[in-house]
Amino acid sequence: MTQVIDIAIVGAGMSGLYSAWRLKADAAAHQRPLTVAVFEGSERVGGRLLSVKPPFVNDTFVELGGMRFTATQHLVCGLTKAFGLQTGVLADANPSNIAYLRGQRLTKGELTDPERIPYVIDESLRNPESLQDLMAVAAVRALAPSFKLVLDIDLTLDTLKQVTAAQWRAVGERGTFEGKPLYETPLHYLLVRTLGHGAVQFLQDSLGYDSVLWTWSAADGFPFNLSDFGSDITHFHLIDGFSALPRRLHEEAVALGVDVQLSTRVRSVHDVVLADGTAGVAFTTVKSDGQETRHLARQLILALPRRAIELLDRTGPLFESRASVFRPLLEAVSPIPLFKIALCYEHCWWEAVVGAGSHGKSVTDMPMRQVYYWKVNPDDQQGVVLIYDGGLAKSYWEQLDHIEPNKVQSKLAHRRPGVEMWADYAAPARIIFEAHRQLLELHGMHESQAPAPFAAACMSWSRDPFGGGAHFWNMGLRSHEVAEKILQPLPELPVYICGEAWSHDQGWVEGALATAEAMLTRHFGLSSVLDTDLLSAHP
Ligand SMILES: Cc1cc2nc3c(=O)[nH]c(=O)nc-3n(C[C@H](O)[C@H](O)[C@H](O)COP(=O)(O)OP(=O)(O)OC[C@H]3O[C@@H](n4cnc5c(N)ncnc54)[C@H](O)[C@@H]3O)c2cc1C
Numbered sequence: 001m002t003q004v005i006d007i008a009i010v011g012a013g014m015s016g017l018y019s020a021w022r023l024k025a026d027a028a029a030h031q032r033p034l035t036v037a038v039f040e041g042s043e044r045v046g047g048r049l050l051s052v053k054p055p056f057v058n059d060t061f062v063e064l065g066g067m068r069f070t071a072t073q074h075l076v077c078g079l080t081k082a083f084g085l086q087t088g089v090l091a092d093a094n095p096s097n098i099a100y101l102r103g104q105r106l107t108k109g110e111l112t113d114p115e116r117i118p119y120v121i122d123e124s125l126r127n128p129e130s131l132q133d134l135m136a137v138a139a140v141r142a143l144a145p146s147f148k149l150v151l152d153i154d155l156t157l158d159t160l161k162q163v164t165a166a167q168w169r170a171v172g173e174r175g176t177f178e179g180k181p182l183y184e185t186p187l188h189y190l191l192v193r194t195l196g197h198g199a200v201q202f203l204q205d206s207l208g209y210d211s212v213l214w215t216w217s218a219a220d221g222f223p224f225n226l227s228d229f230g231s232d233i234t235h236f237h238l239i240d241g242f243s244a245l246p247r248r249l250h251e252e253a254v255a256l257g258v259d260v261q262l263s264t265r266v267r268s269v270h271d272v273v274l275a276d277g278t279a280g281v282a283f284t285t286v287k288s289d290g291q292e293t294r295h296l297a298r299q300l301i302l303a304l305p306r307r308a309i310e311l312l313d314r315t316g317p318l319f320e321s322r323a324s325v326f327r328p329l330l331e332a333v334s335p336i337p338l339f340k341i342a343l344c345y346e347h348c349w350w351e352a353v354v355g356a357g358s359h360g361k362s363v364t365d366m367p368m369r370q371v372y373y374w375k376v377n378p379d380d381q382q383g384v385v386l387i388y389d390g391g392l393a394k395s396y397w398e399q400l401d402h403i404e405p406n407k408v409q410s411k412l413a414h415r416r417p418g419v420e421m422w423a424d425y426a427a428p429a430r431i432i433f434e435a436h437r438q439l440l441e442l443h444g445m446h447e448s449q450a451p452a453p454f455a456a457a458c459m460s461w462s463r464d465p466f467g468g469g470a471h472f473w474n475m476g477l478r479s480h481e482v483a484e485k486i487l488q489p490l491p492e493l494p495v496y497i498c499g500e501a502w503s504h505d506q507g508w509v510e511g512a513l514a515t516a517e518a519m520l521t522r523h524f525g526l527s528s529v530l531d532t533d534l535l536s537a538h539p
Pocket of ligand 1: 010011012013014015016039040041042044045046047048049064065066067068069264265266267303304305308338339340461465466468469470498499500501506507508509510511512
């Protein structure tokens with residue numbers, strides 16, 4: 001007879017591993033027997049966290065997935081402290097780096113000089129304070145009446161910094177712009193109406209992300225952009241790579257008795273009545289050798305992004321009888337293509353332009369968009385740059401990327417679990433040549449002045465099963481209601497959903513953890529992690 005798992009979790013990304021660890025730790029604290037199993041389709045844990053070690057460059061991991069976090073992200077900070085993971089500051093702003101926009105090579109420091117920037121911008125914004133933080137200026141101009149009406153707050157550039165998530169939610173649900181609800185007002189439209197097209201183009205180009213103005217309404221887009229990408233936010237990273245966090249969670253979960261099965265993809269999910277007469281879930285897994293197994297669980301958690309859920313067989317109650325309930329929830333977010341390329345060089349030729357000890361990022365409106373001076377080996381001056389394109393619909397780089405997704409998977413199949421190998425993500429030749437060419441143009445250098453890269457790796461997160469690197473809320477919906485409902489889409493079916501995609505910290509690990517936390521406290525009876533000693537008890 002098939003053994004019934006108490007709680008089955010699909011996906012060993014951050015939200016799945018965190019859920020497994022929390023559930024088992026809670027059961028252990030209450031001396032309650034509980035079987036928890038995690039099924040992960042790939043050969044490694046961590047999902048969209050992917051730290052790879054470049055060849056011959058000591059003491060660094062390059063982040064092909066998530067790379068940083070902020071001090072206000074309490075769950076990520078709590079976990080890194082609890083597990084004793086070593087952190088460092090990840091420099092972002094460096095005034096001597098380059099902003100190569102519209103064919104003009106400025107320093108980052110010159111981006112607040114209205115005489116230097118090649119954009120047509122309204123006179124009222126042509127001053128350093130406004131140019132420094134156009135998103136904040138737009139928020140104050142457009143939302144001041146709503147903050148007054150809804151919260152009785154006089155919104156200024158100073159008070160804006162104190163606005164809490166709950167206050168953003170209240171304004172997002174009840175505030176208006178031009179007489180229409182903010183959740184039905186495209187962020188991009190509001191910005192153009194408030195700042196003018198030239199200023200919005202400058203904002204997008206100099207930020208280095210095409211995607212942050214994408215898809216969503218002013219209600220969801222403003223808090224995301226202001227809390228995560230303001231001019232005075234410090235970012236941190238993990239010295240041993242962000243992947244060290246899911247690896248450690250994996251170890252902790254296994255030590256508590258969680259059964260983690262790698263290379264085991266869940267294919268279909270159905271409702272079932274268990275032998276004791278209660279509602280349960282039957283699901284099928286497929287191993288990398290094609291072996292299929294049917295399992296039973298009392299409860300099942302899909303810790304997956306939208307595309308991974310869409311790749312499940314479209315059968316069973318989620319997709320069939322109650323499709324009208326589930327589909328709008330599933331499709332409330334859009335996957336955003338993110339692409340990273342890391343290039344290794346024998347010496348840091350770019351320092352002839354940006355100065356010795358290069359750090360932080362340069363930006364450009366060329367397809368490479370953001371360039372991080374990732375690491376310089378002090379002994380031999382070898383260096384790594386990381387190119388990051390938060391792209392538009394079909395990214396320039398994806399079209400050049402001819403690695404078959406299956407090739408990546410099969411290469412990984414013989415690796416030890418948890419070890420990400422640079423070679424598995426080797427970049428195709430055309431991507432290397434084109435990225436190198438754009439780097440030279442960004443720095444205003446000729447190919448005779450720089451060596452070709454000796455190694456390169458890349459990752460396109462649009463590949464299955466991810467569909468995108470991050471997700472943003474679509475227009476015209478009350479995202480907080482969707483986020484609540486999707487935790488258990490059909491009340492009679494013990495299937496739950498968590499992960500970054502339907503969070504209010506989209507594009508961040510914190511979002512993945514926050515939705516897991518919401519699901520565990522609302523539907524599994526756990527106390528908030530802040531009321532346990534889990535974030536402080538680990539040596
Ligand atoms: C380029 C990039 C940059 C980013 N930058 C940052 C950053 O700087 N800071 C930050 O905090 N976050 C960043 N993020 C976001 C962060 O990585 C994610 O929010 C987070 O890792 C998502 O975790 P998750 O558990 O929601 O999903 P995922 O990590 O997507 O995990 C889902 C897991 O499910 C598995 N899976 C899928 N389908 C199946 C199936 N059918 N059966 C079994 N397993 C399956 C997948 O293999 C995967 O392991 C970035 C992401 C990318 C791609």
